[in-house]
Amino acid sequence: MDSLLLLIPVSLFLGLLGLIGFLWALRSRQYEDLDGAAARILFDDQPRKETPP
Amino acid sequence: MSLIGRAEPVAPGAVSAAACAHCGARLAPGQDRFCCTGCEGAHALVAGLGLASFYGRQATEAGTLRPEAMAAGLDLAPFAETMKDGTQRLELVVSGLTCGACVWLVEQALAAEPNVLSARASLSARRLTVTWRGAAARANDLVALLARLGFRVAPWSPACLRATEDAEGRELTRALGIAAFGSMNIMLVSVAVWVGTDMGPALRHGLHWLAALIGMPVVLIAGLPFYKSAWAAIRAGRPSMDLAISLGVLATALMSLSETIYNGPYTWFDGATMLLALLLAGRVFDRAARRRARQSVAELLALQEGIVTRLLADGRSEAIPAERAAAGDRILVAAGERLRLDGVAAAPALLDAAATTGESVPRSFEAGAALPAGAVNMGAAFTMTVTAAAKDGSLAAMARLLERAEQAKGRFVAVADRAARYYVPVVHAVAAVTFAVWWGVLDAPWQVALVNAVCVLLITCPCALALAVPAVQVVSVGALFRRGVLVTSATALERLATADLAVLDKTGTLTEGRPVLIPEGQDPEAVARAAAMARASRHPLAQALARACPEAPAADGVREIPGQGLERGDARLGSPIFCGLGPSADGMTLVFRDGAAEPVVFRFADRMRDDAPAAVTALRELGLDAELLSGDGEGAVSAVAWQAGIPDWRAGADPVTKQARIAALKEAGRRPLMVGDGINDAAALAAAHVSASPAGATDLAQTASDLVLQREGLGALPAAIRIARRAQAIARENIGLSLVYNVFAVPLAVAGLVTPLVAAAVMASSSIVVVLNALRAAKE
Numbered sequence: 001m002d003s004l005l006l007l008i009p010v011s012l013f014l015g016l017l018g019l020i021g022f023l024w025a026l027r028s029r030q031y032e033d034l035d036g037a038a039a040r041i042l043f044d045d046q047p048r049k050e051t052p053p
Numbered sequence: 054m055s056l057i058g059r060a061e062p063v064a065p066g067a068v069s070a071a072a073c074a075h076c077g078a079r080l081a082p083g084q085d086r087f088c089c090t091g092c093e094g095a096h097a098l099v100a101g102l103g104l105a106s107f108y109g110r111q112a113t114e115a116g117t118l119r120p121e122a123m124a125a126g127l128d129l130a131p132f133a134e135t136m137k138d139g140t141q142r143l144e145l146v147v148s149g150l151t152c153g154a155c156v157w158l159v160e161q162a163l164a165a166e167p168n169v170l171s172a173r174a175s176l177s178a179r180r181l182t183v184t185w186r187g188a189a190a191r192a193n194d195l196v197a198l199l200a201r202l203g204f205r206v207a208p209w210s211p212a213c214l215r216a217t218e219d220a221e222g223r224e225l226t227r228a229l230g231i232a233a234f235g236s237m238n239i240m241l242v243s244v245a246v247w248v249g250t251d252m253g254p255a256l257r258h259g260l261h262w263l264a265a266l267i268g269m270p271v272v273l274i275a276g277l278p279f280y281k282s283a284w285a286a287i288r289a290g291r292p293s294m295d296l297a298i299s300l301g302v303l304a305t306a307l308m309s310l311s312e313t314i315y316n317g318p319y320t321w322f323d324g325a326t327m328l329l330a331l332l333l334a335g336r337v338f339d340r341a342a343r344r345r346a347r348q349s350v351a352e353l354l355a356l357q358e359g360i361v362t363r364l365l366a367d368g369r370s371e372a373i374p375a376e377r378a379a380a381g382d383r384i385l386v387a388a389g390e391r392l393r394l395d396g397v398a399a400a401p402a403l404l405d406a407a408a409t410t411g412e413s414v415p416r417s418f419e420a421g422a423a424l425p426a427g428a429v430n431m432g433a434a435f436t437m438t439v440t441a442a443a444k445d446g447s448l449a450a451m452a453r454l455l456e457r458a459e460q461a462k463g464r465f466v467a468v469a470d471r472a473a474r475y476y477v478p479v480v481h482a483v484a485a486v487t488f489a490v491w492w493g494v495l496d497a498p499w500q501v502a503l504v505n506a507v508c509v510l511l512i513t514c515p516c517a518l519a520l521a522v523p524a525v526q527v528v529s530v531g532a533l534f535r536r537g538v539l540v541t542s543a544t545a546l547e548r549l550a551t552a553d554l555a556v557l558d559k560t561g562t563l564t565e566g567r568p569v570l571i572p573e574g575q576d577p578e579a580v581a582r583a584a585a586m587a588r589a590s591r592h593p594l595a596q597a598l599a600r601a602c603p604e605a606p607a608a609d610g611v612r613e614i615p616g617q618g619l620e621r622g623d624a625r626l627g628s629p630i631f632c633g634l635g636p637s638a639d640g641m642t643l644v645f646r647d648g649a650a651e652p653v654v655f656r657f658a659d660r661m662r663d664d665a666p667a668a669v670t671a672l673r674e675l676g677l678d679a680e681l682l683s684g685d686g687e688g689a690v691s692a693v694a695w696q697a698g699i700p701d702w703r704a705g706a707d708p709v710t711k712q713a714r715i716a717a718l719k720e721a722g723r724r725p726l727m728v729g730d731g732i733n734d735a736a737a738l739a740a741a742h743v744s745a746s747p748a749g750a751t752d753l754a755q756t757a758s759d760l761v762l763q764r765e766g767l768g769a770l771p772a773a774i775r776i777a778r779r780a781q782a783i784a785r786e787n788i789g790l791s792l793v794y795n796v797f798a799v800p801l802a803v804a805g806l807v808t809p810l811v812a813a814a815v816m817a818s819s820s821i822v823v824v825l826n827a828l829r830a831a832k833e
Contacts, residue, residue: 004256008242008263011238012238015234015238016234018234019231019234022230022234023227023230026223026226026227026230031223031226032177033176033177033178034177035176035177036153036156036174036175038153039152039153039154039156039157039176040153042153043153043157
């Protein structure tokens with residue numbers, strides 16, 4: 001039973017980490033353009049131009 | 054190297070011979086690779102930028118990306134915003150941005166421009182944010198680049214913002230995340246309690262407290278959307294589904310808290326949070342489906358946004374939004390431009406007032422006559438003095454008429470709410486009786502009586518009932534979206550399914566709403582040469598001629614003589630007088646004269662849409678008799694009615710008459726579907742049981758409609774009705790299914806046999822059954 005004292009807090013902590021991650025993603029507007037994000041993952045080349053300073 | 058980069062470049066032979074290499078439209082006979090010179094230019098531009106791999110991934114609908122021969126002359130420099138560090142930022146709504154490859158093309162093409170710092174496009178919102186260093190006027194170059202690629206743009210407007218700024222939607226998503234987290238973690242603890250029969254009371258008490266610690270905050274926070282809506286329902290004095298949900302969830306949470314304190318055998322926190330998670334999932338999906346439709350409408354409206362050219366005292370001109378123009382301002386109305394404001398002109402003007410009155414033939418207005426906003430200038434450019442600012446003008450008056458019609462219509466009660474009206478009181482009565490019987494008759498301790506009563510609330514909590522309709526909505530709205538029908542209102546499908554009469558407008562709805570060349574055996578070569586010249590003009594008749602002969606290349610060196618015609622060498626194309634013939638009666642005639650050769654006359658008319666008779670027949674087969682309601686003269690209306698096979702028609706109807714006709718039909722117990730495109734139809738659209746507007750409708754008509762057809766023609770309408778009816782049948786089935794579940798589960802709850810395990814099983818399985826059933830709605 002002692003293991004519960006360790007395992008329950010650990011599982012809760014991991015769950016909370018997930019929740020915080022979700023809330024962070026929501027707050028930083030990553031859920032605004034789900035269609036775009038799905039397509040964007042496929043193109044990774046940078047613009048072929050150096051932006052002048 | 055990217056996946057896109059790795060895609061095979063499009064070799065000339067790889068593209069099907071029948072499709073344009075840029076926009077994918079079908080090629081006319083004789084065309085080689087491109088459907089028009091615009092597409093040829095765009096293809097060369099894309100290849101020149103080294104972005105040709107775009108074509109390997111393009112997934113746009115055929116013809117969307119065809120660049121317009123003439124870019125709109127809107128000055129975007131005033132819309133650029135200067136940031137603190139001196140860079141410029143511009144926000145645009147981009148039409149045609151419909152696939153991931155388009156996003157890539159737009160971003161890469163803009164980023165390749167010198168001085169552009171960043172370009173970021175959002176695929177869901179069709180929103181493009183571009184920043185650059187330098188003058189604000191660069192905005193026009195960047196937009197011209199997009200126009201050459203085939204994307205139409207408009208400044209990001211407040212209407213787009215309203216459709217996207219979805220604070221409520223974000224709140225729902227957050228609540229869903231919290232509820233999902235809570236229910237999963239509580240389930241870990243609950244399962245231990247369910248199976249741990251040999252567990253000591255101290256450990257069980259600890260686990261109860263742990264569940265309460267997670268459960269109480271989750272129930273309070275994630276349930277907020279329901280509590281708010283329930284509170285509004287209480288204040289309005291009518292029971293709603295949300296009220297039942299709120300009471301069920303809160304009662305379950307409080308009862309579980311009391312069980313936790315007294316260390317009872319079970320707590321029900323898992324049930325309460327799972328219920329919230331399932332319901333929130335339904336709401337989030339429902340919202341996402343309609344948000345897409347709302348955004349597409351906002352995008353269409355933004356492209357129509359009124360910009361007028363105001364003449365300043367020093368002779369210069371500036372582009373300003375129509376609402377900023379005041380009475381007394383002088384504005385320039387270009388040939389082919391739509392009047393945004395009421396005014397008077399110092400010279401006679403030829404206007405096409407189809408959108409405001411329904412007349413299909415342009416009318417000439419005397420100097421000093423009042424010109425109605427919404428009409429299109431068919432003659433030469435002229436200067437107009439504004440007589441009323443946008444908020445006092447005739448368009449605003451029409452909008453007020455529309456608003457009143459909408460208010461008079463009353464609130465439509467959705468089927469789920471109608472069910473809730475009976476369901477909620479019954480359920481609460483059963484719960485109360487359960488408590489009374491256990492406590493008063495069977496002499497059980499009050500805790501046991503309370504637990505059983507709350508179990509009734511929990512098990513009957515309309516989980517499947519609340520999912521029953523949204524799940525069907527999501528599936529059928531999505532199916533309609535793919536067929537090019539945008540559903541803008543939550544109850545539109547329900548109303549569409551019950552419509553029993555179709556009232557159609559003529560101009561722009563049954564007919565194309567724009568001039569089309571009448572073939573009269575003209576020499577094809579002369580047509581081609583005239584069309585080549587016509588490409589240089591934005592005049593509606595010239596554009597109609599160019600459309601009639603799409604394969605003709607644009608001619609060089611064409612000079613436009615405003616109000617008269619086009620000249621190229623000794624070839625002339627223009628009004629009959631300009632070419633040396635007598636004046637035409639209706640202004641729907643162009644004459645082409647090549648030097649001394651015999652002049653060729655082109656006549657134009659508003660032609661009926663090809664699929665109109667078929668659509669009318671299909672509607673009749675669905676039980677919707679058609680009726681024609683037009684503002685045009687009797688002759689034109691009866692002719693179209695006969696062609697389309699509509700026995701019942703009314704001509705000369707002004708906006709108020711149209712609205713009155715709809716009201717009379719509703720009075721008589723009919724449920725009319727109104728289809729119209731004009732400003733004069735807006736009030737009737739708003740008053741009707743359900744309404745639709747065809748592609749190319751005016752902005753006022755689109756805002757008033759429940760359904761907006763995106764593709765040309767009326768063919769989507771019968772399909773939409775079939776889908777709506779099917780959706781309705783499935784929604785009823787779903788409600789029936791969830792009631793059946795309750796018939797079996799409620800006696801168990803009343804008898805006190807429902808453990809949290811049973812509650813969880815009933816809830817999850819009924820939700821799954823309902824959602825699976827809803828998936829059938831996509832089939833036509």
